[in-house]
Amino acid sequence: MAILIDEKTKVLVQGITGKQGRFHTQQMLAFGTRIVAGTGPGREGEEVEGVPVYDTVEAAVERHGANASVLFVPAPFAKDAAFEAIAAGLSPVVIIAEHVPLHDAMEIMAFAREKNAVVIGPNTYGLCTPGSRCKMGIPPNTVFSPGPVGVVARSGTLSYEIVQSLSAAGLGQTTVVGMGGDRVVGVSFVDILKRFEKDPETRAVVLVGEIGGTAEEEAAEFIKQMTKPVVAYIAGRSAPPGKRMGHAGAIIERGRGTFESKVKALREGGAQVASMPWEVPDLVKQALG
Amino acid sequence: MAILIDEKTKVLVQGITGKQGRFHTQQMLAFGTRIVAGTGPGREGEEVEGVPVYDTVEAAVERHGANASVLFVPAPFAKDAAFEAIAAGLSPVVIIAEHVPLHDAMEIMAFAREKNAVVIGPNTYGLCTPGSRCKMGIPPNTVFSPGPVGVVARSGTLSYEIVQSLSAAGLGQTTVVGMGGDRVVGVSFVDILKRFEKDPETRAVVLVGEIGGTAEEEAAEFIKQMTKPVVAYIAGRSAPPGKRMGHAGAIIERGRGTFESKVKALREGGAQVASMPWEVPDLVKQALG
Amino acid sequence: MKFYEYMAKDVLRRHGIPIPPGRLATTPEEAEAAAREIGPVAVKAQVLVGGRGKAGGIKLAETPEEARRAAEAILGMDLKGYIVEKVYCEGKLDIDKELYLGITVDAGAKRPLVIASASGGMDIEEVPEKAIVRMHVPVPWGLSPYMGRQLARRLGLTGSLAGQFADILMRLWTVFRSYDAELVEINPLAIVGERIIAADARLNVDDDALYRHPDLPRVSEATELEKKVRELGLAFVQLDGDIGIMANGAGINMATLDAVKHFGGEPMNFLDAGGGSAAEPTAQALELLVEKGPKAILINIFGGITRCDEVAKAIIRVKEEKGIPMPLVVRLVGTNEEQGRAMLREHGIEAFRSMAEAARKVVELARGGANG
């Protein structure tokens, strides 16, 4: 077990013929991901790293039974590609691109809700279930190890940092999910926490949040009902209000989304909150007892 | 019992302050319909035939628990009024107006599907459950009588004609539904036949169709599974192809929707088909045994 | 409202869909000038009825002189009752393959429907079912670019042609949606070497949505009578027979036609005086009908809200003020029906309660007229 993806996941790579798509297809294959097909409009009949390329998602699904998709298409085309994947019944649909327009993101999420598809991203590194050797996205292959800790994060490199520190401490992961750094993204902390709570293999959860928005506060509400321990780290304690810290969502606007509010809510929800990222593994170890 | 509306239906009249709304409110009240409120933007606080008027559907629902709506608003505003009713959870929503734009009708039906609302019309006379003294729409009060026959029709006056002939023959009705004469309308023959089939009080069904479209052919497919007898009459035997006979849907286009195809399908489906409208009551009597 | 081909093409062009060069001509000289500018052309009658090619409404012209003669032949031609007033001179295409592409409304599904076929050029009715590709468009999402790629693939298009097809479909969708269209159709959608070009075009706009498009040209194929009737808010359709028909409601009107035919008569028309059956429209509709000079007239009124005595009064007024020279049969039921029928009989108008009897009677009277 694990959440969202496992060894049965037949991955489609949309935009496989682009530079990024090609490179990460190779990386994902090296990790062990079962990539069954790719798409590249007008490129049907080609192969990328031995993976057959089709003009449409429909064709890739018909021929290879793909059931999940990771998108390496540029931001202006992400909406159409995501719609194509969602309409074809694929889930999860992982959108790597940065700079997807906000209104496009809202439409993608509304369409996904209508079709019961799980969308991860945009502006995410994706997700990984180390025990199934299944990775959809761009994180480095080296940081993961199988184990009992579920990880969910907003940001990329900070995730790798923490996941690697967990791995180094002997704390492997069930599934690691990057929600994405944009304002409007698919799965939320709560969506993922619910799945980790239900997943029998996950014994503790690490939540890596940051300032801005209220996703962490909403997560804190849900954590109250969880039976599994949650360890959190929130980046951005020293970020000033009104300055967007790289991520579209990472901004303290109109007094909302402050570090203090998040830490307070998480503590009240029953989570252990680490002051610094390097404190996370010890807290997880304590939580696992 | 009966279908769609009964004595528990608390009717809202949207556009109650207009000439048509006012007149038919009086007629519906005279029939016995439980009209709890009306809307007329900017007219809140007024009364029409003793019925309180509000600016919004929301207000009428909050104050009076309205649960169904009949719209007497002009065609250009029908979409907005229907959305307002559907969003407020009302069902059925009966759209009387003629000349509602086709694309608006498609949007109304898509929104209704999303919200699980039943829409009747546009370009319908509405519906009536004589046994509950509940009428939503514009048919004359005098034609109905309570009894075991369900009636569903595309057109108005032809319905009245047939319903009155049924009443005169001692064949009262459970519910009489006008689907509306437009190309895109809410409930279909099949939707209504399904409800009549389930309704314990309905013992026979009269289907009044006309040329154009394929609604009757689809109904014929469903009739095959029905346990209750169906008597049909199809208007337009003598209508030439390519000429729209008043109703937007009543046109034989590209060989589709001919009289012959409909009668053949209905007979194969197991319905009795009357050649002339005045033959309907006798066929119903025979069917009831 | 149907657009003429040249108008529909202009709409497509303004939305970025490739069309051949073309010019409208109302005289042979204009056609000649157009051909001089464009080169070899097809001279195409601009009428709103289909099948103009088979009826001789399209002629090819290699030279300006030929174009002039083609226009001379076509202009003024009677195509299925419509006189050709304009021809469209369009550059000839060296077509490799003809596709069909249309967007319409699927009434049953309550959604727009894209229809495409690799066998274009003929009426889509005649294309075998398995050569037709259909795709519903979700409301309110609309068409997405990927759907065009899917369709292109199902039609067997690849590479650049697939891309062009998908692009044209997205643009056609924009036309369909933004013009409140009932139908927009490109047939044939021509493959000419490495390019795809719209060789013919139809665009029908929903009459009920015209109020949202004040800038659109108004095109009417209605006769003068039909226009007049429409202004009165009534619906009129000319048929081939000799019995004038009027009823209040589209369905009962059709049923009345059927009844007349059932008894051996031939209806002259369909005339819907409106389901409301108010006295005024009834009178106006009757006047129009009398003007058309049928052998007999049948009025079938189911008085719902309006009282039958009021309708009778309106009919009597027409008879007295304008005169009704032919036999008139009225079927009148509803509120105060007996009163209404009695009034009519007093004024020498046959009045019935039964639709069957009224229909039988009017056929008898029309036959009598034919014999007399």
Added chain:
Amino acid sequence: MKFYEYMAKDVLRRHGIPIPPGRLATTPEEAEAAAREIGPVAVKAQVLVGGRGKAGGIKLAETPEEARRAAEAILGMDLKGYIVEKVYCEGKLDIDKELYLGITVDAGAKRPLVIASASGGMDIEEVPEKAIVRMHVPVPWGLSPYMGRQLARRLGLTGSLAGQFADILMRLWTVFRSYDAELVEINPLAIVGERIIAADARLNVDDDALYRHPDLPRVSEATELEKKVRELGLAFVQLDGDIGIMANGAGINMATLDAVKHFGGEPMNFLDAGGGSAAEPTAQALELLVEKGPKAILINIFGGITRCDEVAKAIIRVKEEKGIPMPLVVRLVGTNEEQGRAMLREHGIEAFRSMAEAARKVVELARGGANG
């Protein structure tokens, strides 16, 4: 991208939302002329930061002469770091009541959110919760006119004012949607007698959607450095401290700032060299950082896909080619990390595996620099 008030008002006006008469002025003389034309005016500094009223950026002028003097005072003023270059001279309104109306994106609900209040004129943050009315807009349906009527009713508006409010909201929605806005706001939305007028306006367009709006004016509030960094595809935010920071990824960047602060240091900036951590952007970002002259620099690289030895090489090249006069601490982990750290140490650059140790060290070095 934020619009100046005068630009946002122009957008509203073109979408049929009533605004007061107004003219832009870049000199006191132009302001005087504007007031001569309009009458009594408010002279308003055109800056992209909030709170300009409290900071003296808005002055009322009864006469043209007063308008000139007001513009003289405001033009060139420093408002929160931004120099006022333009003033907007706008006709004074005799306001009876101020409302608030805005549309933004609710990230949690993933939908647009309409926010309205009968208590306008102040920052919506300061309005008590119960005086605020919120309404989500369904995607993809968008705002429907009835929602405006509902909101108007909830705000206690009746009759003509309710109708005007609903109409303005529909138009504001069109602006929000068609401009790919993140925020559009009218505050105050002024009731003046029987009319509703947009007395102030904000419009923020989604930067990521600007490519769809080539016709929009480009407004930038970034400093020259910020612009340069953005051109490189990096993200830079100026802070108040003296330790230059760079990391590859927004989250780890924030964490690095927090770590520096944790050990008593003060970060000078946020600088995201990109999650890809390629060697080239790292080098370019480092050059920019050196130019800013911090007391010390901390580079925190988690080498994912890119190899650490490549990153090290890029850093060394900057040191050799451009020179790095201040102490530099590098934290480097990932593929070939030991090789990378060894290379750096050979070139006299402190290199760590642990983020904690690197952060502690850079703080120590910056202090040392302060003492030295």
